[in-house]
Amino acid sequence: MPSLHSSKLAFLGGGNMASAIIKGLVSHGVPNQNVYVSEPWEVNREKMAAIGVRTTTSNVEAAGDADIVIIAVKPQVTKGVCEELSAAWAKRTTLPIIVSIAAGITLESLQKWVQTADGRVAHVVRVMPNTPALVTEGASGAYASADVTGEEKELVNELLSSVSKTTEWVDKEGLLNVVTGLSGSGPAYFFAMVEHLVASATALGLSKEQATRLAAQTCLGAGKMLVESSDDPTQLRKNVTSPNGTTYAALQTFEALGFADTVDKAVKAATNRAAELGDSLGKL
CATH class of the missing domain: 1.10.3730.10 (ProC C-terminal domain-like)
Structure with a gap:
């Protein structure tokens, strides 16, 4: 598995939280060209382009050969985005790690929506960040599907550490709701x-x-x-x-x-x- 600095990262959604994470990654030495952002709004794309990362309006294009896909779209459109990806990934030999910061969308839903036609499911991590991430003082909660490896968790830890001072992994998905209520x-x-x-x-x-x-x-x-x-x-x-x-x-x-x-x-x-x-x- 590639390190974070050599990984290709795709952000689906270029809003405030995605922007904060991307700025944190770039400031920690992740090459700009390794980050691809899909964002429908031109104003947000221009902000991302100003950071020096690649931008597009196509989720499929951004996530095409990514090692890590960060789903940072509104919860209401997450299903459509995931199903779009699952269709496009039918011919991919290796599926990426999916990190979802879409509030409230359960692991079961995410896995169901990204499953490819031949039954393969990407490894999924749910993350609940908070707005102090915008000033690199965030606190995040995380929950992983059973197939996520320790090495993949470390990769996610490294990703989140660019904006979060602490990331707490919970062993029950329901505890992410408590993280939401707390941090x-x-x-x-x-x-x-x-x-x-x-x-x-x-x-x-x-x-x-x-x-x-x-x-x-x-x-x-x-x-x-x-x-x-x-x-x-x-x-x-x-x-x-x-x-x-x-x-x-x-x-x-x-x-x-x-x-x-x-x-x-x-x-x-x-x-x-x-x-x-x-x-x-x-x-x-």
């Missing part, structure tokens, strides 16, 4: 928290600009502490909470208002919705 949707939870922090501080007299800068840096610094410290979140919280101090007063308010229950219900709601979308999209 996939998670950035929005923090943005919502910052919105309210800024609004509260502004109401108490700080300018919106000052409050936003302070809140943003506080989140960045706290996140860095969480990543780099050997302490778990509980201990880090305790470290900054003096008995009967200001932080203690704030946390007591959170507790009285059911903060833990709110977070629990929110993550469960996102997880359940991810499962519902997977079920409905698989029946398209």
Whole structure:
């Protein structure tokens, strides 16, 4: 199997997430000419061409002799794209690895849609990235079909490491829905928290600009502490909470208002919705 730097990569879809991964790959030394992007929108193709990679409007052309095919199209059109590929790959001796970042599309659906006429099925990996990948600070969850080898997983790890600081492999596909509820949707939870922090501080007299800068840096610094410290979140919280101090007063308010229950219900709601979308999209 070729290394990532010698592999031919095809991206089907040239949106924000695909763009982030491609920029990360190129910045990590993957040759531009090894990346082929299929994208129907001219504006997105021009952005990809500006990076120096090859572009086309044809999924079949982009994925023709690729070693790795990244499906980065909208979930609603994934079936059509996969079936287009399966027909085109009928004469290929070796099928590529498929990495799908199409949210909610199950492994069973992907395998069914890409199966060739003679019954062969490409090895498939599902990935749930998150939007911090756009600034190369992503967190991804991954799940592989049983036939994916350890070597192929390492190749996917290397692919994702261009934009993700951590990739967690789960052993049950349903856990990707939990990953969606945690890290996939998670950035929005923090943005919502910052919105309210800024609004509260502004109401108490700080300018919106000052409050936003302070809140943003506080989140960045706290996140860095969480990543780099050997302490778990509980201990880090305790470290900054003096008995009967200001932080203690704030946390007591959170507790009285059911903060833990709110977070629990929110993550469960996102997880359940991810499962519902997977079920409905698989029946398209």
